[in-house]
Amino acid sequence: MTLSPFARVESWIFDLDNTLYPHHSNLFEQIDQRMSEFVQKLTGKPADEARELQLSYYKEYGTTLRGLMLEHDIEPDEFLEYVHDIDHSVLEPNPYLSDAINQLPGKCYILTNGTRKHAEAVANRLGITHHFEDIFGIVEAGLIPKPAEQTYKRFLDKNSIRASNAAMFEDLSRNLVIPNTMGMRTVLVVPDGTREVFREDWELSNGAEPHVDFVTDHLDGFLHNILGELKD
Template identity: 65%
Template sequence: MTASSFRSVDEWIFDLDNTLYPAHTNLFAQIDVKITNYVQRLIGLSHDDARTLQKGYYQRYGTTLRGLMLEHDIKPDAFLEFVHDIDHSALLPDPRLGDAIARLPGRKFIMTNGTRKHAESVAAKLGITDHFSDIFGIVEADLLPKPHRETYDLFLTRNGIHPGRAAMFEDLARNLEVPGALGMRTVLIVPDGTREVFREAWELENSSAAHIEHVTDDLTQFLEDLMPQFA
């Protein structure tokens, strides 16, 4: 799949955490720690047991929150407020990223399993807020996270997006399975310096990773490399 496959794209969908900002900022690590603390206090577990339960729910349900809602009947508001109350100071304005997003033809969106408030804070710190037509968070998804098909359907319907004209950028391969099946262009964002490692891994497993068309460890450079076909 070559970069020219983006020529028909005019709907650009970006995940938030570890996608619009690099994983090495460790911003999401703050959220991860707070989720563990929440589970530990809620259920009365040791730190290690809470961590194990948290990751088990994440793998099984898509988010720890959904696992807690289904298994422990918690209300989501307090959880979401607690875990997204983090220090965003590690993020700095990224005018180069903003310029690359602005130059893409058509509309741009953020689709995240986090909250809209968290996404707005991140976008504001990066200086890219004005480039997006909509931010679709976990509340807007009726608390059903990616990779559930119903969540993508809701997002696409809400924004009038034809998947055949869309591209999705994600740091989690499983969240690209549905977009790939729907006909979107798919781009996996990996940590800095690991692109070749990830590319080798998924290319060796063609059947399970056929939905991943492109892999990059530099979102901004990837977007800039697309620009000549839109000139």
């Protein structure tokens, strides 16, 4: 009998945006647009220049917020409230995902560069909030975003998680580098029906990097497959 590669996992860690809900729902697109608007209002730049600046901060600092804090000395609360003031009603409950998460052995967590409030709103819409032991957002991370190593360490320490017995699910390949180094199982979640992440060129991934153990475009089905392996 072949042992499941997830047999030792007792902590299941999920990114939020474009991971726990499908990329095609375009929820994060609303956040992205709000970030561009915030940068435009802050800097007075034309929309296209503000957008370019936003993306450059995201690329260099991990989040637009981190770039604005370091380059413009903004207070984070105003930004976080503004960009997460979106319509969450585009999300529908996902009983199939809820059932899978509920059956995973051990404990489940959300680790996001967004706010805890936003994560709770998303989880509530999906009907999965009650399955999570902790929701760890950007404020809990001391405003230091993934992929910074200290953010993962802070999260693991807070929840007394042993990395070698954990699995990380993410839609951004670069955010799986540190988890892989720490000894976690890593799963890249890509848009529905694809095997590629269609974002900025520097973010493109086909999941072939050595720090990506598995790739899936259907998280709920992937989790149910794991459950089937663990029962065999």
